[in-house]
Amino acid sequence: MTRKVSNFSDLIQRVTASCLLHPLATAASGKEDENSPYDSEENRNEEYEEEENEEYKEEEEYEEERAVGPLKALKVKQMEGLMEEVFETVSSMKRAYVRLQEAHSPWDPERMRAADVAVVAELRKLAVLRERFRRSGGGEGKRKGRRRGGGVASVREVVAPYEAVVEELKKEVKVKDLEVKNLREKLDSAVALSSNGSGEKKPGRSLSKRKLGIQAIAAVPTPELFEAAMVQVREASKSFTSLLLSLMHNAHWDITAAVRSIEAATASTEKYHSTSTTSIVSAHHAKYALESYISRKIFQGFDHETFYMDGSLSSLLNPDQFRRDCFTQYRDMKSMDPTELLGILPTCHFGKFCSKKYLAIVHPKMEESLFGNLEQHSQVQAGNHPRSEFYNEFLGMAKTVWLLHLLAFSLNPAPSQFEASRGAEFHQQYMDSVVKFSGGRVSAGQVVGFPVSPGFKLGNGSVIKARVYLIART
The missing domain is CATH 1.20.58 (Methane Monooxygenase Hydroxylase; Chain G, domain 1)
Known part of the structure; x- marks a missing residue:
């Protein structure tokens, strides 16, 4: 019995030593972690919850898309x-x-x-x-x-x-x-001037000017309105001629030679030819020869509805409508500054007219001698309009002629243009001398040296006299 107890004690000691040398708790706990029914159940619950959340999210997204x-x-x-x-x-x-x-x-x-x-x-x-x-x-x-x-x-x-x-x-x-304000001021001054009268003017002429001042604001085209427009053309032509002549003097031009050249150009278009090699114009009358040259260039083509800039026949196809359109354009343009107008519409019909007439009047050699370059000429050829004092003065004259042209094609019947021929007899009914004679009467034996500006016969029987430069018959 004592031996069995001893053996049993030895057995316990050996087991105890073995447990101390080889602990089983860690392994057992590892196996419990792997095989524990509680842990596996928790994992499955977590996975189920994740799947349920994903399905819920998908359902929410689907519901949002549907909404x-x-x-x-x-x-x-x-x-x-x-x-x-x-x-x-x-x-x-x-x-x-x-x-x-x-x-x-x-x-x-x-x-x-x-x-x-x-x-x-x-x-x-x-x-x-x-x-x-x-x-x-x-x-x-x-x-x-x-x-x-x-x-x-x-x-x-x-x-x-x-x-x-x-x-x-x-x-x-x-x-x-x-x-409009400027036009009203000019109208007031014109009416005041016509009411005061001038000792050098005839009573009939003063009355005519008073009528013209009234007719200037008429709502329909009238012969009196055309007469007033022609007066403005002559004033503008004189102003531009004076400026051009002063530039020629400043550029030391031979004015006498320039006048002879103008006379020769005029004579080449007339039946009458002068055999004299000297100028028929005196030195202090050179402005009339220059004005004649300018007038001939700018009035060329006046009888056509577009100055022959195109082949339009509107005045023949629908004359009544064309007359109304012309007078409407006249009323609209009368109060406008041509520089501002061409700044907006440089290639309108009026712009083309100005370009064509400027190139006809101012030759490239003339411009180069007057200004030292061809800058204005180049701009006009390109369809632009320079902002120079010289070109602005030209635009003022061109506008008056354009307005006169619009009025001419607004009237029924239209005024008929005429011009005194070189060497023709002087007729006081149709001509007016630019050079005043003593006593106010033209002396006998005077003939037309050259025309200065054209005249017109109006539908009411009145006549706008042609201006001429007279010389003694040779």
């Missing part, structure tokens, strides 16, 4: 409709602007006002569409803000050219207002 889809489609449809309205408005604006441009040439104030109203109306429509676009953009995100800003920028880019046109029209209105 947002119709709203998104509606918004896209609204934006498409808005853009269609924008494109239609821009197209309408372009058409209105084209009509505005067409109303400038030929000049039609009624069409111009209507087109201007249409352009402004389309601009207002665009402003309304812009506000609608801003309100419909609505998002708080930066991306939406950028989109909205880009849309507004694009609309502004479209509107910018038309806003510039509106500004130009406003400037033109201001110019017209100033011209």
Whole structure:
């Protein structure tokens, strides 16, 4: 028994030593972690919860897509409709602007006002569409803000050219207002002058001027209005001639040789030829020869409705409408500054007329000798109009002739132009001498040396005398 106990004690010691040398707790605990029913159940619960959450998220996304889809489609449809309205408005604006441009040439104030109203109306429509676009953009995100800003920028880019046109029209209105004021001042001074009279003028002439001042604001074309326009042509022609002659003197021209050249050019177109090698014009009368040259150039083609700048036959195909159009253009242009007009419409019919006549009157060699270069000549040839004092003076003269031409084709019947021929007998009924004789009467034996400006026979039987330079019969 004692041996069994001893053996049993030895056995316990050996087991105890073995447990101390080889602990089983870690291995057992590892196996428990791998095979524990509690741990595996927790893992399965976690996996199930994750799967359930994913399914829930998918269902939420699906529900959101189902809810947002119709709203998104509606918004896209609204934006498409808005853009269609924008494109239609821009197209309408372009058409209105084209009509505005067409109303400038030929000049039609009624069409111009209507087109201007249409352009402004389309601009207002665009402003309304812009506000609608801003309100419909609505998002708080930066991306939406950028989109909205880009849309507004694009609309502004479209509107910018038309806003510039509106500004130009406003400037033109201001110019017209100033011209109206200047015209009223001139009219008041002309009426005052005609009422005071002049001791050197005949009573009949003073009465005629008073009538002309009244007729200047008439609503229909009249022969008296044509007479007043012819007076303005002569005054403008004298002013331009004086400026050109002074420039010739400053450039040390041989005025006598220039006059002989003008006389030779005049004689080549007349039946009468002078055999004298000396000038028939005295030194202090050179201005009349120069004015004759200018008048002949600028009145060339006056009998045609466009000065033969094109082959138009409107005055023959629809004469009544053409007369109305001419008088409308006359009334619109009368109060305008030609420089401002050509700054806006350099290639209108009046602009082409000015270019053609300037190149005909001022030869390149003449311009180079007067100004030292051909800058103005080059600009006119390119279709532009210089802003020089000399060209502005020329434009003033060209405008008076253009207005006279418009009036001529406004009247029914139209005035008939005539010109005294070189060497013709002097007829007081149809001619007026530019050189005044003692006693106020032309001495016997005087003939036409050369014509200075043309005359006209009017439909009411009155005559605008041709101005001539007289010489003694040889």
